[in-house]
Amino acid sequence: MKKFILTLVVVLVSSPFFAQAAFDKFDGQDDVTSIIVNKKMFDLMSKVKVDASDKETQQYLNLIKKLDNLKVFTTKSTRVENEMKASAEKYIKSAGLEELMRVNDSGKNIKILVKSGAKDSQIRELLMFIEGARNDDTVLMSLTGDFDLSEISILTDKMRIPGGDDLKKATKGKK
DSSP states (O other), X not given: OHHHHHHHHHHHHHHHHHHHHHTGGGTTOTTXXXXXXXXXXXXXXXXXXXXXXXXXXXXXXXXXXXXXXXEEEEEOOHHHHHHHHHHHHHXXXXXXXXXXXXXXXXXXXXXXXXXXXXXXTEEEEEEEEEEOOTTSOEEEEEEEEEEEGGGHHHXXXXXXXXXXXXXXXXXXXXX
8 A cells, every 4th residue: 555655655755856857858859849847947937026906917926937948849849849749649538638719810729738726727738749730849748836827928928928919818718
């Protein structure tokens, strides 16, 4: 019984780390633009002194305290897009993510999947995959932490994350 409990704890604790490692192969590839922000950077960003009267900035600082890792990979390469799609599909099956929504907009296919936290609105992991339409970027984004879905638009606005507008539109009203 102790072995079972220990194994279960290791699996649950390592799950967010596996999410980040599953897509590391895209970092540094030709034809791929990468944005990688780790927990240490989020901690440093949250300590920035700001005007306390700016509500949106305060919300942003409160959110980044809750984040662990952010990885965003973008490409226009069909070869890399296919690799990203295969990696995302493999990861989705193994990680137990739930599809939050799927949107087809002007040739773009947007999938947003989550791993829920303690409450229904709490998210431990968010995965977004946007298959770009002709001449558009394909975007793979992985975000881990303990945050509320309604807070994501603040992050995408302040950090200007590729695909952020699509995520914002897709999650509008989903709380």
